[in-house]
Amino acid sequence: MSVPVGHYQYDRIDRDFLRARIAEFEGQVKRRLDGTLSEDEFKPLRLMNGLYLQLHAYMLRVAIPYGILDSRQLRKLGEIAQRYDRDYGHFTTRQNIQFNWIRLEDTPDILRELAEVDMHAIQTSGNCIRNVTSDEYAGAAADELVDPRVHAEVLRQWSTLHPEFTFLPRKFKIAISGSPNDRVAARFHDIGILARPGEDGAPVFRIFVGGGLGRTPVIGEELFDGVREEHLLATLEAILRVYNAHGRRDNIYKARIKILVQAIGVEAYREAVEAELGQMELDRYRLTPEAVAAIRARFAVPLLEAPDDADAVLTQQRRDDPLFERWVRSNTHVHRDPGHIIATISLKPAGGIPGDATSAQIGRLADLADAYSFGEIRITHLQNVVLGHVRKDRLRDLWLGLSEVGLAEANIGLIGDIVACPGLDYCALANARSIPIAQKLGARFADTALQAEIGALRINISGCINACGHHHAGNIGLLGVDKRGEEFFQLTVGGRAENGAALGTILGAALPEDETVDAIARLVDCYLGLRESGETFLETLTRLGHEPFREAAYEAV
Amino acid sequence: MKRPVRLELGQKLVLTANRLLDGRTVWWREDGTWDLRIGQAVLLDADVAETALSRAVEEAQREGVVGVYDTAVLPVVPPEPVTVREKIRAHGPTVHPEFAVETAQ
Structure with missing residues (x-):
């Protein structure tokens, strides 16, 4: 077997340890099922193995160390989604993947399958040091x-x-x-x-x-x-x-x-x-x-070879195809090698569930990683996927391949690139649903030309104060709250997680769920009307302060 | 300790839990067994709910459920939970129609 590019190569010691750990957990599951262990005794043990009990089923959170996978591992995650889940995997804000429909009795088998590709769910929960x-x-x-x-x-x-x-x-x-x-x-x-x-x-x-x-x-x-x-x-x-x-x-x-x-x-x-x-x-x-x-030495290094005209080929293809040009503008980043480029694949289709991928999409991503990026895949904390080493002259072929499985959305860093936690549709801690509001916002701003016109603007949505959707760090943040059984959303603006990190500040009273999307649309319109040439949303907000945005968001309330 | 559910006029209580084997949401029937359909749940008045809850908690391991508690519903057919959380538990996630839970009796 060739050594995978991008992540550390396990050896016999690692694999023996995983086998022993799974056997230990399998014994714990058996004792839970026969009643030897109470739920109170079992809960910390299952949590240390990434297994939560959520609203409708068990949820298994699988660790993706520093967010890097090889295609063999990703393919296995797709197989697990198909065989043990309801055909979906959900990539999280901590570069992990969660399966929302897991059966307790299947868990040892799933962990065994993960171990076949050097993966596990250890320390994805509990009061320990989590996945780095x-x-x-x-x-x-x-x-x-x-x-x-x-x-x-x-x-x-x-x-x-x-x-x-x-x-x-x-x-x-x-x-x-x-x-x-x-x-x-x-x-x-x-x-x-x-x-x-x-x-x-x-x-x-x-x-x-x-x-x-x-x-x-x-x-x-x-x-x-x-x-x-x-x-x-x-x-x-x-x-x-x-x-x-x-x-x-x-x-x-x-x-x-x-x-x-x-x-x-x-x-x-x-x-x-x-x-x-x-x-x-x-x-x-x-x-x-x-x-x-x-x-x-346990990390394989990609051999970065590209034809001399790779850059020129890409430049011409961008000129020839405006849709491809839009995707390249938003979804790529400069590589250290001039013949290569970094491609970010959006898991935020308009009206879709942020971070979700079907088993078919997961399998196709693995195939595309093999074909275009040395079989290496990265998961981002913004719930997207990165192919890190794509030859410039082959980027368009990758984009066409992504288009076939609905993964060619041109919205990275734009308003459609929404980060959202699972919220009350799945999570036992949540107060409000994050996904439907993300879907409505995604649909409202579905036009990628409009998204490009709006420019850099990040929306983060959390379904409760635990903030798994990182709402405080959103340029626009939404926090779901429960008011006497009804879902409301508190808006924050001005957050950012990059250099110059800042916490968003509350714009005003929480809005009813059915008024929230319109309020955000007015807020964005306000920005488009007030911005100076080349200004981002954050720059306009910094120049003018909150007041015009508050007035816009709440004008119809 | 869980706070007692405050019932408003006309509301009833049902008992709910998750199935130990697969975590699925289940509802307590009159015969002490559990069902995936909220339409099968027995409606309880506050004065008898406490005894029923104690019994259900005591029998949880034997009946293969975990995390038993009571929640308020409107006594329609099938019963409709009062909170968004319990509505979602009863009907399934709102974002995947294909994952909707059968609720009828």
């Missing part, structure tokens, strides 16, 4: 300074079954990027890490702590800058130890690290981490160049 997320353009983007995947893998290995951090006060999310352009929402994570080359060429790390969304949205604060590679794990270990020791366990809503950082202040937190580092046996946590090199 990373830049969807890692190792491909022209603007990248350090490929973050090797260190993301280091973090995956460090955090998986870490004996001290299996029962943290609350869940813990880490994101890592190696680009000066933050594509991982680093400042909205418990720990956000930005890598860059140091003076000697070796990577150094800027570390933010205490960011997060949810009930108490907070922008993470810089804890350290210039952390050397050899000290990365020791530093993270110390940060987690301070949290584990002092984070609150008496109140679930006050248990995240952001609450602790806010309570004692980032300076005091830094001092506590430094004190912890001072008493740690640093050699034990030293990340040596040899260890990093050994992990790097």
